[in-house]
Amino acid sequence: MATATMKPATVRFDEGLKSQAVAILDSIGLNLNTYLTLSLRQLVNQRRVPFELAPAPEVPNEETRRAMLLAEAKEMGLVEDDAIRFDNADDAIAYLEAL
Structure with a gap:
């Protein structure tokens, strides 16, 4: 079996991303170079x-x-629901056109 020739490579990472990845890899006993390999x-x-x-x-x-929190609070009755309601599309369109 032939021996592999190792060549250095430069890889650029976002500093935060690299820190998070290294922390995870450390926790499982790997380093970044081994993981990339x-x-x-x-x-x-x-x-x-x-x-x-x-x-x-x-x-x-x-x-x-x-x-989303406000909608949930209204649904649970914790906050008064003062939304305008319409019985049909014509009334809704008329309301919007009057704005």
């Missing part, structure tokens, strides 16, 4: 990205979170 080895072996790519979970912003 494992990941690259699996990429080559499987000829695909070796993990599922998924978007980050959506987190409501502060305005949306407050609106």
Whole structure:
């Protein structure tokens, strides 16, 4: 078996992302270099990205979170629901046109 020639590489990471990743890897006894080598080895072996790519979970912003809390409080009767209600679309359209 031939010996592999190791070459240095420079990889740039967001400082916060790297810190979080290193903390997780430390907790399982790996360092960043070993993890990257494992990941690259699996990429080559499987000829695909070796993990599922998924978007980050959506987190409501502060305005949306407050609106959700207010809607829940109204539903539970903790806050008076003073929203305007309409019995039909024509009344709603007439109201909007009058604004």
